[in-house]
Amino acid sequence: MSPEAHGRAAALLAAARARRRPLPGLPPDCRPETLADAYAIQNLVVKGLGAPVGWKVGATSQGAQKLLATDEPFRGRLIEGHCHRSPATLSRADFFLGIVEIEHAFRMARDLPPLGAPYDAAAVVTAVEAHLPAFEIIDSRYTEWTTRGALQLIADNGVGGSFVMGEPWRGWRHVDLARHPVAIVRNGSQVSVGSGERVLGHPLKSLAWLANDLASSGLGLRAGDIVTTGSCADIIAAEAEDLFVGDFGTLGRVELRFDA
Secondary structure: OOHHHHHHHHHHHHHHHHHOOOEOOOOHHHOOOOHHHHHHHHHHHHHOOOOEEEEEEEOOOHHHHHHHOOOOOEEEEEEOOOEEEOOEEEEHHHOOOOEEEEEEEEEEOOOEOHHHOOOOHHHHHOOEEEEEEEEEEEOOOEOOHHHOOHHHHHHOHHHEEEEEEOOOEOOOOOOOOOOOEEEEEEOOEEEEEEEHHHOOOOHHHHHHHHHHHHHHOOOOEOOOOEEEEEEOOOOEEOOOOOEEEEEOHHHOEEEEEEEO
């Protein structure tokens, strides 16, 4: 694909956001054909959204990969202005999908540069400053988004919507995140439970995957970056006036309300 085609795709996705009209998909003349195309479009989309403050990893569970017809994760950017402190109140009308995911997130203490790759879970853990209990609200600018294919989803910033984070906790390293239970509570009722094992076997494996994937493109994680690692439980579609609590037990909680 040419740079001009990348630009056309990014412009269509930007217009879908601005006009609140989802696309049936990107037209054939600017539909990404490779991962490089998809991330080139994503970079242009992100430039129009605001300053990046970190990264999100998607399709980290077998269920998500089956749903989206991919055999590997993908990445997107977390954007300033779309990242919120708990308790947060967001408008349901701002989202096409408004699907809530409960996720382990991390704030980085130091860089993980491309020259240090490959990284494994043991290597990335030393670069983490704190754990953050988090909700990601996934959203798509496509109709029938699960059938658009991973490349079009990547172009659309990896179905990124918004991100809500609880209080950072630095004493998390003694917790087995793979087995540690988490739960989504909606309007006082528990609606989804899971653990970090659903995230590539362990959330730190997701973080290592991101560091290595970025390194393959000559990029790296930076000190201060926030990284959310993928859904630990079943996803829940939000409605107006829903109140969500993400219960991480000893790791804290995160709270999100949707107004009408």
